[in-house]
């Protein structure tokens with residue numbers, strides 16, 4: 001049975017050459033049974049540290065960790081019943097694939113027969129049934145990754161922890177492996193924490209995403225919520241690409257604000273759970289794919305670069321205010337294109353944009 | 365918003381609770397280090413600085429007042445500086461030739477092989493051969509028609525020590541030169557610098573930390589060397605280690621000997637501290653890092669290369685010559701007088717010297733595995749366990765190695781010659797002296813190899829359910845076996861060839877090959893001394909070959925059997 005995992009008010013302070021570094025700052029989260037929860041954030045924001053505390057490699061400075069309702073904060077890693085997949089795989093170089101996968105089973109004193117059966121099943125699950133006798137250095141990166149996965153899966157851990165498991169693979173294999181990992185995780189119905197700094201990976205594989213920034217939780221939500229209702233400019237900017245336009249609220253009606261920006265007025269959806277009042281300054285998040293040059297009405301600007309990428313054209317448009325807007329325009333033969341230096345008007349779909357209260361820091 | 369202080373310190377004391385196997389391991393390590401490293405050193409200082417229970421500088425002052433002892437102090441420093449300079453220079457030339465000049469690989473290999481000869485030989489070898497060549501009746505003197513040449517004193521000692529110790533500099537520098545990223549030199553060339561300029565502005569500056577390290581190593585080796593000056597320095601050129609030895613064995617003056625060895629300890633400790641805290645921090649190149657392919661035609665200029673090659677060939681030939689002298693010396697009746705060939709000397713070695721052979725082998729066979737174990741345990745604790753005393757433990761475990769052998773030997777007879785810990789005359793004291801002095805190489809190489817192994821390997825083992833002990837024996841130990849074997853090889857060689865510390869510790873019950881060689885030398889039985897040396901070299905060579913083979917095998921296993929390693 002899949003179990004629930006709870007972190008409450010976890011803080012971790014490292015001592016680094018006499019300085020104290022707050023790597024993780026008051027993180028609380030609950031991973032539901034069988035859920036795939038990804039930690040997403042820029043490098044150095046504390047994702048690995050949270051994961052290592054869940055595993056038991058590090059002890060939190062304060063806060064508690066519950067697995068299936070049990071407090072495991074001070075339980076050593078080898079008695080936590082977790083599976084950890086390392087960024088560098090950490091296969092034992094002096095053991096064959098079989099021995100690597102059998103390692104944890106031998107610790108648990110399974111009979112030789114059972115070990116043989118379970119290792120076989122584990123390797124079949126990851127599609128490496130024939131590699132038992134080989135050694136880690138005879139495997140490709142993707143194969144090593146599968147062995148590392150099989151090695152923890154045969155133990156049927158209560159919680160599966162993965163720290164950027166795909167970051168050392170090439171782009172194609174990465175995309176293949178992420179569906180594979182997701183399939184196995186769902187098939188085994190195991191609660192999984194997955195660390196990544198790749199938003200594509202997070203958006204495609206997760207039930208929910210936790211976005212971290214400087215040791216803090218910025219937002220926890222489903223991929224759709226994170227994308228369409230970013231709670232902060234940091235999240236908006238980190239997930240996908242975003243143009244952030246300053247504006248001013250003229251009136252509020254239901255959830256929709258009339259916002260004046262760049263001399264025009266647009267109806268824009270206000271972000272969930274925030275109250276807006278007329279006169280407030282807002283930042284409007286406009287995705288590049290929902291804003292495009294047009295010959296009709298729109299915000300005035302000048303094309304500063306135009307790049308053809310095959311499927312689409314990317315424009316950078318300089319506004320009179322000095323801000324540069326990024327726009328992705330799907331390309332079809334016969335469609336009008338613009339050249340550098342041409343004056344242009346930008347049209348966007350206000351319903352796919354969202355307004356956040358201003359006075360927030362942007363990503364550093 | 366959350367500015368409240370953490371309620372607990374970042375270092376929770378629960379480390380020991382979570383890692384219970386650590387407590388007995390730490391206790392055993394600290395007790396043995398205290399007993400065999402700190403206690404003797406403390407007793408030595410006590411003898412140096414007390415008279416009848418009172419603190420005094422009197423003992424030291426009486427040594428410093430003595431003109432002859434002051435001379436010994438000055439000579440020791442001067443000799444060490446001279447050997448450090450010449451040895452490092454030679455070592456750099458060798459390292460440069462082997463790493464930078466294109467040569468057939470067999471030639472490179474044989475040049476490196478010749479430089480290992482002095483490393484595995486007993487300390488008298490080059491002294492004996494040089495005496496037979498340049499001493500009274502020396503064949504080189506006869507050959508060149510030189511008369512009235514006094515070889516004993518500074519020049520003979522300097523020459524012999526340079527030949528004995530330059531391979532250490534060679535190994536250090538070759539590692540550094542090989543690790544310098546070839547792209548840096550290529551970058552220099554591509555920016556328009558001439559090869560010679562690249563050498564001067566890129567290669568040489570990058571190897572400076574290595575040069576500094578080699579200088580310090582050689583300075584320390586020469587400072588501590590006891591055997592060479594005993595044979596070659598003579599009365600006109602006293603040095604500290606031999607003075608201390610004579611003070612104790614000749615005059616039974618323990619206080620004088622202790623004071624002299626304290627004088628020897630000062631520069632030795634200075635060098636050790638400089639090496640640890642200064643050179644250690646200044647390295648630009650990471651040895652063992654990945655090296656790209658070295659682009660082939662990059663001549664540093666014919667003159668420079670020609671000079672380097674000539675020096676190398678000359679020195680290589682000279683070393684080979686010295687060893688053939690030893691072989692020849694063992695095979696003739698009386699050197700320079702009756703040159704008929706005979707096996708008589710070897711018969712002497714295997715009859716009169718049999719006890720020395722078996723004793724030496726027994727001691728080495730006991731010490732080597734114990735030292736290997738010590739190296740793994742200390743290396744792992746120091747590198748992997750974040751615990752407050754590990755830095756001090758590392759320092760202590762390498763201390764005896766940093767001290768000159770004479771100092772350790774004198775400290776041991778002072779400490780273990782009376783109750784409560786009466787050990788003189790036993791095998792235990794010899795084995796302990798070797799282990800706590802020469803495991804240093806093993807400890808260092810274990811630390812270095814663990815440094816290369818990502819801790820996630822051990823974390824993986826823990827996360828798969830294994831406890832500390834299982835992780836140590838199933839994962840850590842197999843991975844460091846090659847470096848442990850490397851350390852054991854070093855320990856074995858030194859158990860067979862060392863003399864400076866153990867000359868104070870031998871007894872009627874336990875005799876050693878090296879002390880037998882010394883006896884032969886003092887009784888002018890050169891032929892027997894040569895035969896002993898040859899037998900010793902062969903024994904060491906065989907054992908080294910076995911341990912090297914094992915190391916290779918273990919290394920191959922780790923990188924995967926039959927794998928593309």
Ligand SMILES: Nc1ncnc2c1ncn2[C@@H]1O[C@H](COP(=O)(O)OP(=O)(O)O)[C@@H](O)[C@H]1O
Pocket residue numbers: 014015016021022023041042043044045046047048049050
């Ligand atoms: N063992 C440690 N000692 C000191 N500082 C650490 C340690 N581990 C991580 N940190 C610091 O904590 C911060 C977060 O690191 P990490 O969790 O590895 O980030 P991420 O995985 O998100 O890239 C970084 O600033 C890092 O330097």
Ligand SMILES: [Mg+2]
Pocket residue numbers: 044047048164
């Ligand atoms: Mg990380």
